[in-house]
Amino acid sequence: MDFTLDEEQREIRDWVRTFVRRELLPLEPEVLRRERANQPGLTRDELKQLQDKAKAAGFFGVLTPQEYGGMGLGALMAALLEAELGRTFVPFRFGGYADNILYHANEEQKQRYLLPTISGERTSCFAITEPGAGSDAKAIRTSARKEGAEWVINGEKTFITQGNEADFAMVFAVTDKDRGADGGVTCFLVDREMGWRSEPIPTMGQWGPAALVFDEVRVPEQNVLGEVGHGFTLAMQWIGQGRYLLPARALGSCERLVEMAIEQARNRVTFGKPIAEYQAIQWMLADSAVEIEALRWLVLHAAWLVDQGADSRHAQSMAKLYGGVKANEIVDRVLQIHGGMGYTRELPIERWYRELRLLRIYEGTDEIQRRTIARNLIKGHAKVTGSLG
Numbered sequence: 001m002d003f004t005l006d007e008e009q010r011e012i013r014d015w016v017r018t019f020v021r022r023e024l025l026p027l028e029p030e031v032l033r034r035e036r037a038n039q040p041g042l043t044r045d046e047l048k049q050l051q052d053k054a055k056a057a058g059f060f061g062v063l064t065p066q067e068y069g070g071m072g073l074g075a076l077m078a079a080l081l082e083a084e085l086g087r088t089f090v091p092f093r094f095g096g097y098a099d100n101i102l103y104h105a106n107e108e109q110k111q112r113y114l115l116p117t118i119s120g121e122r123t124s125c126f127a128i129t130e131p132g133a134g135s136d137a138k139a140i141r142t143s144a145r146k147e148g149a150e151w152v153i154n155g156e157k158t159f160i161t162q163g164n165e166a167d168f169a170m171v172f173a174v175t176d177k178d179r180g181a182d183g184g185v186t187c188f189l190v191d192r193e194m195g196w197r198s199e200p201i202p203t204m205g206q207w208g209p210a211a212l213v214f215d216e217v218r219v220p221e222q223n224v225l226g227e228v229g230h231g232f233t234l235a236m237q238w239i240g241q242g243r244y245l246l247p248a249r250a251l252g253s254c255e256r257l258v259e260m261a262i263e264q265a266r267n268r269v270t271f272g273k274p275i276a277e278y279q280a281i282q283w284m285l286a287d288s289a290v291e292i293e294a295l296r297w298l299v300l301h302a303a304w305l306v307d308q309g310a311d312s313r314h315a316q317s318m319a320k321l322y323g324g325v326k327a328n329e330i331v332d333r334v335l336q337i338h339g340g341m342g343y344t345r346e347l348p349i350e351r352w353y354r355e356l357r358l359l360r361i362y363e364g365t366d367e368i369q370r371r372t373i374a375r376n377l378i379k380g381h382a383k384v385t386g387s388l389g
């Protein structure tokens with residue numbers, strides 16, 4: 001068992017670490033200032049310029065296969081790089097990414113949807129959640145009925161990330177009511193011009209998702225992604241990717257936050273001593289460091305299983321659950337260590353506090369991860385002894 005990175009992995013990781021330090025950290029005060037004024041932290045052009053800089057050094061499409069111009073690095077490296085990016089709140093992501101399920105597109109769809117998404121010409125959104133169906137995604141009611149060579153979609157989606165910006169949506173709709181999620185849900189590629197509308201939903205985070213409305217939206221039959229009736233499997237595949245990448249990003253944020261807390265503890269003097277000398281503060285730092293270390297290995301183990309082609313669902317649920325719960329505890333402690341300043345808008349801690357809260361909700365709430373983990377154990381699909389048997 002070797003827990004070290006090989007030379008190539010280290011080089012790639014270090015390049016991103018340097019990129020974050022040189023290109024992104026200096027932008028933090030301006031990003032914070034803009035967000036405080038209710039503007040996006042980065043404009044589209046600024047994001048594109050940063051992505052182009054990264055691309056010039058070969059950083060484009062971390063998970064995108066090489067045949068599509070990406071780096072094809074695999075899940076473990078993607079998780080490591082995501083953690084590096086998580087060290088800043090500057091809303092940067094590498095260019096060259098497309099949703100994993102778009103690779104199920106046929107050749108013609110690849111030209112119209114996959115390739116332009118990879119190149120950044122088009123923006124997608126993933127739309128399964130509805131006002132009456134979140135955790136219980138099988139309860140979706142958006143319907144698609146066949147009329148000649150078209151499907152007609154009716155329904156409403158909610159909380160769709162990038163739903164305001166996207167020019168096409170991957171929409172999950174019931175095509176066979178009797179079969180439901182078991183062969184009766186289909187995924188459609190639906191251009192905005194086909195007639196759906198979006199409405200922003202204000203949230204406590206920095207960016208708002210959208211409600212999408214489908215009112216007799218006509219979609220050509222060639223816009224079915226994958227096969228009719230196989231949509232639910234695609235949806236679960238899409239969600240699966242976030243279950244190790246989201247906690248990976250939180251891992252980087254926690255590392256940075258605890259570094260800030262250590263600095264604060266060294267410098268802040270009360271009753272004649274730096275607060276670092278008080279056991280109450282030390283324990284918060286120690287607990288946070290242990291939890292960060294545990295989270296690191298949960299995330300990397302889940303990602304490693306993905307790379308092995310093994311069943312990673314149990315491990316991913318554990319990483320997602322632990323990441324969500326612990327990141328929230330850690331940011332709370334870091335805020336506490338900063339006292340009143342931690343609560344102000346002068347520091348970014350309250351921003352991270354609000355952002356990390358989402359991790360316990362989207363792409364499977366804490367309760368849903370616990371449900372999955374417990375079911376796996378009770379049914380004997382997984383053991384408490386873990387993957388070492």
Ligand SMILES: Cc1cc2nc3c(=O)[nH]c(=O)nc-3n(C[C@H](O)[C@H](O)[C@H](O)COP(=O)(O)OP(=O)(O)OC[C@H]3O[C@@H](n4cnc5c(N)ncnc54)[C@H](O)[C@@H]3O)c2cc1C
Nearest residue numbers: 126127128129134135136159160161209362363364365367
């Ligand atoms: C900012 C944001 C972005 C999002 N982006 C997207 C997106 O891009 N695409 C998309 O499709 N969706 C998206 N979502 C939706 C998100 O995945 C859902 O909000 C989430 O799955 C929870 O569903 P819900 O909000 O309907 O809560 P509910 O399912 O109503 O749950 C309410 C509470 O009950 C608990 N609960 C539910 N069932 C059980 C159970 N069986 N046992 C125990 N407890 C249970 C939940 O854990 C939760 O605490 C986003 C949400 C947010 C907030």
